[in-house]
Amino acid sequence: MSTPTHLAAETIPALETAPAARDTRPLRLITCGSVDDGKSTLIGRLLWDTKAVKEDQAAALNRDSGKQNDLGLPDFALLLDGLQAEREQGITIDVAYRYFATDRRSFIVADTPGHEQYTRNMATGASTADLAVLLVDARAGLLEQTRRHATIATLMGIRQFVLAINKIDLIGYDQARFNEIAQEFRELALSLGVRQVTAIPVSALKGENVVYDGRASMPWYEGPTIVETLEKATVRSNQTVGFRMSVQRVSRPGESFRGYQGTVSGGAVKPGDSITVLPSGMVANVSKIVTFDLVRNAAVAGDAVTLVLDRQVDIARGDLIASVDSLPMIGLAFDAQIVALQPDGIEPGKRYWLKSGSRRQRVLVEPVSQLDLKSGKWNDAERLPMNAIGKVHLAFDEQAVFDTYEQNRSTGAFILIDPDTNNTVAGGMITAKRSTLASIHGDDARVVLSLPADLADQLMSGEAFAARRDEVEIRRTTAARALKAIEGLDD
Template sequence: MTVSAIATAAVLPVEEPAGEPARAVRDSRPLRLITCGSVDDGKSTLIGRLLWDTKAVKEDQAATLERDSSGRQNDLGLPDFALLLDGLQAEREQGITIDVAYRYFSTDRRAFIVADTPGHEQYTRNMATGASTADLAVLLVDARAGILEQTRRHATIATLMGIRQFVLAVNKIDLTGYDRARFEELAHEFREFALTLGVKQITAIPMSALKGENVVYDGSTAMPWYEGPTLVETLEKATTRSSQTVGFRLPVQRVSRPGESFRGYQGTVAGGSVKPGDSVVVLPSGMVANVSKIVTFDLVRNAAVAGDAVTLVLDRQVDVARGDMIVAIDSQPMTGRGFDAQLVALQPEGIEPGKRYWLKSGSRRQRVSIEPVSQLDLATSKWNAAARLPMNAIGKVHLVFDEQAIFDAYEQNRTTGAFILIDPDTNNTVAGGMITGRRAEIGGIHKDDQRVLLSLPAELAEKIMASELFSGRRQDVEVRHTSAGRAAELLAELDE
């Protein structure tokens, strides 16, 4: 396949048979996307054009835009679309994006939530915030300047945040005379870089955000050589991340005890689903119970799924506190004191090796020490050994906790696999990170993590742990309670 074919390859709309005109099927799930890239690549202008051409700008907003654009119209006589996003006074004065701006728009097929993020290196932390909830990244590149270090940094951070769908928007293509060779060169260069990140789902689109070519409306008049989709057509076909890749997760935010006859555990479901009668485990204690009732503000529910804020009532008295996690008995997260992670340093002082920070994940806050392992060199895409991590560095680290920690891998669950680091001296957020795995699983067996893992029904596990077999070695054993049926499956697999 030629570079040209690779660069323009895309899934085109399916042709409907002759007869009745096709009716668009609307996807009920909004797509969350982020625009990123280096400074002055046109991110705010692109989103402003999206809002304008999808009729998401209300009359009063349009009037304000016309007024604020006085003296700043472009050669086409159009208002300054970037003003729809840049709301801070400093942003308007400097013509840059500083904070993350969220906007909403929709088409006949779908609704969208878009985050406009800053391109300057010093505001990388804001870009990471926007990427943490996005399903897709629109990475802008100025067709004249090409792919820069900040372009690669943003692509890397978006990948670390779990984004696997990219649109490479080769913007300002009109300023190169709609140069097809230049577009294909940049598309090929980015695909080669993306392969080093493990990203394969890329749609490259030549466009002019200012003129609106290949944004909402096609630019075939100026670019007859491009046969791929517009940006909006690509967004309409994108997929949202599923929160069902792991079992039920409920980080406990509050214990509700309005009276002696009621005890409930409140939180927002962070993964999977649950219904009355399901068996669950409370971590880190390992206590097993069944769900007897699911309560919301005004009714009793038959089930709860990811994103629901609920109160869970269990069928027995168990010790549950804020920061604990109630999980499915057959699909439990990782527990331990040593984890591997990747993070982005967000403060000028960087990450100090050996310093004890507060790690916050959901409603849980724990003491942790950081051991830097390596830092990503954005120029070569290689991980180099690092003793410390300066500001904006992307690094791999070991996390060593003072007590038992509970995580999923970030790839499986964004909520239970993400964390922030807080400096105990200043209360500043110094890093944002994601869990890649438990330390023993990633780097082999370590002397401080030589533990035995047992997955057994609760009653059997308690009897075995009370026997002489594990006398004096309880601290070396981690017990995960499972159902009798699952235990039988595990034994059958061992007999094969």
């Protein structure tokens, strides 16, 4: 059903949709893109057309808008841009969260800033989102900031994109231009490992293809509106790993009770299940699961609970409780990707505090490479400036426990804190565990050399190695086995 764009939302009849079962899981999404692409206007239009704007909000919006636009509608962006500086400058600075719902689903949307200097705020919004609505001005096409936001959203684990090619009315609803931008973004998305992209021509100001279709102006487009796409999107699951719960507090109200409190960040647990406490490795069974007012038969991801175990175990704040049959990675070194958030960037060889969940540890950060957003290539880098996306090595003084971010957002994400200023300098995602073994032993004739696989491959690619390849015996093994073998050699 097409909608006359000159009418206010109150005069538009309700959407004619087929009855469908309501999805009880809210979808978390962000809007992102470059400056002035219309992110706040788009969300404001979503709120307006889904009747999520209350009467007092509408009155305040009409008052604050001053003179209405040519369509007789207020400035929808004011529904999101609440800071005085945002309204004065006409930009988004902070992340604004809003809630709206349709007959089929409820949504939590984060409006993120487009300016490069506020990239850290965009990364914050993306860290909890299931889907990204990436806006592009139809006149300008993909810009560097568009690419930066798409890359950060992908690093944060988002695999569903809605490409909203906005202001399509300002280029005369040009189908060829729409197809050109959509194809260019699909190629970018494929290079980032994203295949689920829905491109939609949109006029956020007029409301075309936002909640109501724009077939009257774009008869060539037969795809879904933004709301229809959001209603069918999937919520990211935390079930790719076993049970996980970071201990936030040890509850001991009396001598007869000891419980371990936290929020389940993955999997599920029930009384009788065996768990492991990490990094100590102690094993116990869950005897009871309680909340403030009842005893529960099970707990799943997102539940805040207290676990009571069947034996006395030394557990402290920051420890991770995990299922015994699906353990996370434990080690002293990990590979990660980070987004630098402060003007000083990430300094090579500096020790930072790493905070993940309720755990905080000292870590040495070694920058390895930085993503060139124009070429899409990773270039070697000794330091990472503000807003840079980089790969780093993390080296810990004591055992650290992680899942990869792809497997679990909660146990695979972290922030870096400057110990001198207490500022959050980066947000990061664990990509893999890194071997810390590098040992040499032997006599004058032969040497046993045990190295991480990537370093060994680099060594073997050299000319000196190639010249004497026949004299070398290579055995690939795990770090634990190699260490055991080396310890068994004579000094």
